Amino acid sequence: AQSVTQLDSHVSVSEGTPVLLRCNYSSSYSPSLFWYVQHPNKGLQLLLKYTSAATLVKGINGFEAEFKKSETSFHLTKPSAHMSDAAEYFCVVSDPYSSASKIIFGSGTRLSIRP
Amino acid sequence: ETGVTQTPRHLVMGMTNKKSLKCEQHLGHNAMYWYKQSAKKPLELMFVYNFKEQTENNSVPSRFSPECPNSSHLFLHLHTLQPEDSALYLCASSQPLEGGMDTEAFFGQGTRLTVV
Numbered sequence: 053a054q055s056v057t058q059l060d061s062h063v064s065v066s067e068g069t070p071v072l073l074r075c076n077y078s079s080s081y082s083p084s085l086f087w088y089v090q091h092p093n094k095g096l097q098l099l100l101k102y103t104s105a106a107t108l109v110k111g112i113n114g115f116e117a118e119f120k121k122s123e124t125s126f127h128l129t130k131p132s133a134h135m136s137d138a139a140e141y142f143c144v145v146s147d148p149y150s151s152a153s154k155i156i157f158g159s160g161t162r163l164s165i166r167p
Numbered sequence: 168e169t170g171v172t173q174t175p176r177h178l179v180m181g182m183t184n185k186k187s188l189k190c191e192q193h194l195g196h197n198a199m200y201w202y203k204q205s206a207k208k209p210l211e212l213m214f215v216y217n218f219k220e221q222t223e224n225n226s227v228p229s230r231f232s233p234e235c236p237n238s239s240h241l242f243l244h245l246h247t248l249q250p251e252d253s254a255l256y257l258c259a260s261s262q263p264l265e266g267g268m269d270t271e272a273f274f275g276q277g278t279r280l281t282v283v
Contacts, residue, residue, distance in 0.1 A: 086271050095169065095257065096274040142210065144272075155200070155261065155272050159209040 054079045054147040058158035066166045071130040073161045075117075075143030078124065085126045086144040087117055090160075096142065102126065113137070138165045170194040173258050173275035180248065181283055188243040188278045190258030198263050199241040200272065201233060204255040216241060217263060248282045255279050 059074040077083060087099040100111025107119040113136075117128045126143060143158040171192045180186050190199065201213040215223035216235040230252075232244040241258055259272040 084271075088274075095276040096259075096272075097169070098271050098273075101271050155259075156212070157202075157210040 054083065054145050054156055056143050056145045056156055056158040058141075058143050058161050060161050061159065062162045062164065064164040064166060065133050067135055068132050071115075071128070071133045071137065071163065073128040073141050073143075073163065075126045075128065075158060076124050077126060077143070077145045079145060079147045081147065082121075084146040085117075085119060086146070086155075087111065087115070087126075087128050088142045088144060088157075090140045090142065092139070099128070099141075133163075133165050135165050135167070138163055169273045169275065171258060171260055171273050171275040173256075173278050175278060176276060177279045177281075179281045179283060180245070182248060182250070184248075185244070185246040187245065188256055188258075188280075190241040190243075190275055192239055192258075192260040192273070194260055194262070194273060196260035196262045196270075196273070197238050198261045199235060199238070200259040200261075201241065201243050202257040202259065204257055204277070206254075210257070214243075245280075248280075250282050253281045 055078045057076045065071055082104055085102040088096045089099050090096050099115050100109045100117055102109045102119045110116045115130045117126050119126050141161045141163055144155055146155045174189045197218050199216045203211045203213055212225050213227045214233045219235050230247050234242040255277045257277045258275045261272045262270040
C-alpha cells in the first residue's frame, strides 16, 4: 500500500531564507510524486512533479524537489522565501501498482513567512 | 483557471435539504475525484471514477451520493447531512496513462459547504 508522510505540520521561516518542506513516501514500486500548493481560500495548484525522469525536479515560483529512492524522500526546497510563498503545501503520491488512478495526499505543511 | 470548474462556490444548507455539487472538466480526462477538506484534517479522498465507472468509495456515508454521467461531469448529491459534513469539497481530474500511471491531478476551486 502506498502512503505519504509530511514530517512537519507547520514551518516558519524568515523572508529571504531557505525553505525546506519534508516528505517521505511508501510505495510498492516507482511512484509518481507531486507537490501541490494551496493559498488561503483557493484551490490546489501543481508546483512540480516527478515521473521517473530526472531526480531533481524544478517547479514554478523557484521551488524544486529531489527524488531520493534510497531515502524514500521527496523534499521540497526553495533558496529564498518570499512573503507570497505563505500557503499550505501537500506532497502527493500516485502509485501505478495501486488502485488505478488513486492519488494519495499527505496531511499538509503550513508554511509561514516572517518579515 | 485549471480547466476544472465547480459550482456553486459556496453553499449553505439545512440538515433536511437535498442539494447537489457539480464539477465539470474540459481537459479530456477520464478520471475524476471528489475530495473532502475539513479544517485541521488531511485531505480525504471520497470517490474515484475511471471512464465513468466508480473505482473507489472510501467508506463514505450514504448521505453522499456521487454521479458521473460522462467523463466530463461529476456530481455529488447531498441529503440529510450533518453539521460535521461542513467542509471544502474539491473535485479533481486526471488522465490515466498506459502502464497504470496518471497525469497530475487538476483541481477545481472547491465548494465551501456549510450545514446548519
